[in-house]
Amino acid sequence: MSRALLPKHVSAVIKCQKDPLKALEMFNSVNKEDGFKHTLLTYKCVIEKLGVHGEFEAMERVLSEMRMNIDNSLLEGVYIGAMRNYGRKGKVEEAVNVFQRMEFYNCEPSVQSYNAIMNVLVEYGYFDQAHKVYMGMRDNGIAPDVYTYTIRIKSFCKTRRPHVALRLLNNMPSQGCEFNAVAYCTVISGFYEENYRIEAYELFGDMLGQGVCPNVTTFNKLIHTLSKKGDVQESEKLLNKVLKRGVSPNVFTFNIFIQGLCKNGSLSGAVKMLDGFMMEGLTPDVVTYNTLIFGLCKNFKVEEAECYMRKMVNNGFWPDAFTYNSIIDGYCKLGTIQKADKILSDAIFKGFEPDEFTYCSLIKGLCQDGDIDRAIAVFDEALGKGLKPNIVLYNTLVKGLSQNGLILQALQLMNEMSKNGCSPNIWTYNLVINGLCKMGYVSDASKLVSDAIARGYLPDIFTFNTLIDGYCKQLNLNSAVEVINSMWSHGVTPDVITYNTVLNGLCKAAKYEDVIHTFQAMMEKGCVPNIISYNILVESLCKARKVNAALEMLQEIKIKGLTPDIVCFGTLLTGLCGNGDLDGAYHLFTRMKHEYNISHTTATYNIMINALCEKLNVSMAQKLFWEMGDKGSAPDCFTYRVMIDGFCKAGNTDSGYNVLLEKIEKGFIPSLVTFGRVLNCLCVNHRVHEAVGIIYLMVRKGIVPEVVNSIFEADKKEIAAPKIVVEDLLKKGHITYYAYELLYDGIRDKKLVKQTQKRFKPAIFVTELGGDIENGDLSIMFRAFQKPTSTLKSSESFNNKVGINEVPG
Numbered sequence: 001m002s003r004a005l006l007p008k009h010v011s012a013v014i015k016c017q018k019d020p021l022k023a024l025e026m027f028n029s030v031n032k033e034d035g036f037k038h039t040l041l042t043y044k045c046v047i048e049k050l051g052v053h054g055e056f057e058a059m060e061r062v063l064s065e066m067r068m069n070i071d072n073s074l075l076e077g078v079y080i081g082a083m084r085n086y087g088r089k090g091k092v093e094e095a096v097n098v099f100q101r102m103e104f105y106n107c108e109p110s111v112q113s114y115n116a117i118m119n120v121l122v123e124y125g126y127f128d129q130a131h132k133v134y135m136g137m138r139d140n141g142i143a144p145d146v147y148t149y150t151i152r153i154k155s156f157c158k159t160r161r162p163h164v165a166l167r168l169l170n171n172m173p174s175q176g177c178e179f180n181a182v183a184y185c186t187v188i189s190g191f192y193e194e195n196y197r198i199e200a201y202e203l204f205g206d207m208l209g210q211g212v213c214p215n216v217t218t219f220n221k222l223i224h225t226l227s228k229k230g231d232v233q234e235s236e237k238l239l240n241k242v243l244k245r246g247v248s249p250n251v252f253t254f255n256i257f258i259q260g261l262c263k264n265g266s267l268s269g270a271v272k273m274l275d276g277f278m279m280e281g282l283t284p285d286v287v288t289y290n291t292l293i294f295g296l297c298k299n300f301k302v303e304e305a306e307c308y309m310r311k312m313v314n315n316g317f318w319p320d321a322f323t324y325n326s327i328i329d330g331y332c333k334l335g336t337i338q339k340a341d342k343i344l345s346d347a348i349f350k351g352f353e354p355d356e357f358t359y360c361s362l363i364k365g366l367c368q369d370g371d372i373d374r375a376i377a378v379f380d381e382a383l384g385k386g387l388k389p390n391i392v393l394y395n396t397l398v399k400g401l402s403q404n405g406l407i408l409q410a411l412q413l414m415n416e417m418s419k420n421g422c423s424p425n426i427w428t429y430n431l432v433i434n435g436l437c438k439m440g441y442v443s444d445a446s447k448l449v450s451d452a453i454a455r456g457y458l459p460d461i462f463t464f465n466t467l468i469d470g471y472c473k474q475l476n477l478n479s480a481v482e483v484i485n486s487m488w489s490h491g492v493t494p495d496v497i498t499y500n501t502v503l504n505g506l507c508k509a510a511k512y513e514d515v516i517h518t519f520q521a522m523m524e525k526g527c528v529p530n531i532i533s534y535n536i537l538v539e540s541l542c543k544a545r546k547v548n549a550a551l552e553m554l555q556e557i558k559i560k561g562l563t564p565d566i567v568c569f570g571t572l573l574t575g576l577c578g579n580g581d582l583d584g585a586y587h588l589f590t591r592m593k594h595e596y597n598i599s600h601t602t603a604t605y606n607i608m609i610n611a612l613c614e615k616l617n618v619s620m621a622q623k624l625f626w627e628m629g630d631k632g633s634a635p636d637c638f639t640y641r642v643m644i645d646g647f648c649k650a651g652n653t654d655s656g657y658n659v660l661l662e663k664i665e666k667g668f669i670p671s672l673v674t675f676g677r678v679l680n681c682l683c684v685n686h687r688v689h690e691a692v693g694i695i696y697l698m699v700r701k702g703i704v705p706e707v708v709n710s711i712f713e714a715d716k717k718e719i720a721a722p723k724i725v726v727e728d729l730l731k732k733g734h735i736t737y738y739a740y741e742l743l744y745d746g747i748r749d750k751k752l753v754k755q756t757q758k759r760f761k762p763a764i765f766v767t768e769l770g771g772d773i774e775n776g777d778l779s780i781m782f783r784a785f786q787k788p789t790s791t792l793k794s795s796e797s798f799n800n801k802v803g804i805n806e807v808p809g
Helices: 007-016 020-032 040-052 056-069 076-088 092-104 111-123 127-139 146-158 162-171 181-193 197-209 216-228 232-243 251-263 267-275 286-298 302-314 321-334 337-349 356-368 372-384 391-403 407-419 426-438 442-454 461-473 477-489 496-508 512-524 531-543 547-559 566-578 582-596 602-614 618-630 637-649 653-665 672-684 688-700 706-710 714-731 737-748 750-758 779-783 796-802
Strands: none
Touching: 007 020, 007 040, 020 040, 020 056, 040 056, 040 076, 056 076, 076 092, 076 111, 092 111, 111 127, 111 146, 127 146, 146 162, 146 181, 162 181, 181 197, 181 216, 197 232, 216 232, 216 251, 232 251, 251 267, 251 286, 267 286, 286 302, 286 321, 302 321, 321 337, 321 356, 337 356, 356 372, 356 391, 372 391, 391 407, 391 426, 407 426, 426 442, 426 461, 442 461, 442 477, 461 477, 461 496, 477 496, 496 512, 496 531, 512 531, 531 547, 531 566, 547 566, 566 582, 566 602, 582 602, 602 618, 602 637, 618 637, 637 653, 637 672, 653 672, 653 688, 672 688, 672 714, 672 737, 688 714, 688 737, 706 714, 714 737
């Protein structure tokens, strides 16, 4: 006699079955067994199996059958499971329908049902609806429990109100609910999310002081908030606290730390953490490797990422789609398509099927590389292999075509989209509009916007901002303003980027009064200016010679809670120097670091040095020039040119000459104008041998007219090149005729040339060159480079301001 089939046997088989439809088939087949009848247990198991796998139509059919066979008052647990499964798949409306049908089918919802639907609503941002559910629960006389309060706390934190969440947390004991780690950590996460680091850390300490310690799962959720911000140090502080209370990190904890390290660019730290896994007795998983590989690829260390993929395989883990796609995308962004192809070929050989992300990465990389034909071939291959046409794939190719100026092909592709069952969206239009504007065809872009509107595609903020930017770059400001006015009629509110674009256009067009009026209108419309807005306003005021008004903006910027940046100070320095107020410029220059904690850059030094040299205050310019290196701002080509020009104008030939040689030693190539200035000064001072040495140095460094490179015979080239260089300098007006005559005679004087090649005497007449200069090694020359005493008298008021009267020799 066979044993009777019991509901517990059926439910056990359903739970073990991986395929939900096979589980349903088995569930239906047992009805044919004599004497067997489904119970709440079997119904619940199959409904859960179908819901978890997203088979909702089948799930609803079983729910209907269950209602007819089981007492509905017992079905709350099933309904809660259905709501949660709908929620996991983002089907919020369906979850709400389940909740609302409970009472209709005589199943009175308890606090657990209310909690389930509120949690779904909060997770997907339906905060007002969640609050209404809460109020309905209270109206029905159902008391909230600890989970209700935790969900409410999460709602306040997600709406950026952590202080309100904290008040609710503190009220929990008075409502008969004990503190729990989940509620605490939710509030702490809310504080960290809004950058209230001190409050968050103190609350974490209070939680532990109350004897409430999170388990490792709750703790992982907390540090994941910090990980997304790349704040690993704060995570370490929290980890050290819970370690003392016996919480042991698991592999997920380490994965989160690796994610945080990759986020803030600490790749060496992430690598060390992975290598230290074994020391902690933990085994990294696929997620661990994928997190590190993704971080390395994002920071353009794709070859290192590929090495870790091989290590991953050696340790018994198979790369998945995320692994392959990360590396393929990384190589495509680097422009090394061949390596991406190799990875893809190997992956396909191992069973990987390219997906939408794979093809999009390849198309982007090929378009970036200018290989449009192959990008189109890859697109066709994707569709040919059965990939369903979708908006992301089409937009990727449309973007590539538009960026390469192939607007007609992009428009043709847009027309094909609809035929393939994939309609373009406004972003498709935006990509082509952006391409047209970058090519200067703004009127055509405007027509395309009109076409999009006629086809029912409403333009968004990006559409209008792109069009406005195109008009402003052409200084067609009237059309730009017309576009802004039309935005309101389409229900689009101009944002700070819109106004900044127009402000910048007005500033470039020298319409400084309009800049001020537009800035005021921007604030009247409720659009809050950012630092870029203020930078444009400051630039406009400086160009209008209203430098004092521009300086007053510094205070307004601080009042608005913004911090002036290096661009703002650079503009102000330029304005002060342009007005001849070097005292005021130097005062602001020193205030930058002390008052605003803004470090100087090469650009700010250049502004000051250039202004000082123009006023022939070379001694002060020289002081700043020496200071740059000590402050971590290396002189650039412009700095050297300005210093050389300043020295030459001041008649300080030695310093101008030595700075020229230093410039070449640092790897900068001086302009012909700069060479000409130094050569003229040397020739005026009858230092022809050094001037001739510079001509030969130019030849050796390849700073010669193109005609020299057409001379293939070395002997002829060696003789002709110096003469050609000198003639070219005269022809272009870089040297005087007097200097030309001396140089021409000098390079023909074999005795002088020989002397120049054997012994080269710079400003202090001690530097041995010999074969070093022929090898391009100028280091010996600079051992003799000294800080020469300036022969110029500086402005007394300026020098008294900075506390020096003369630069020491």
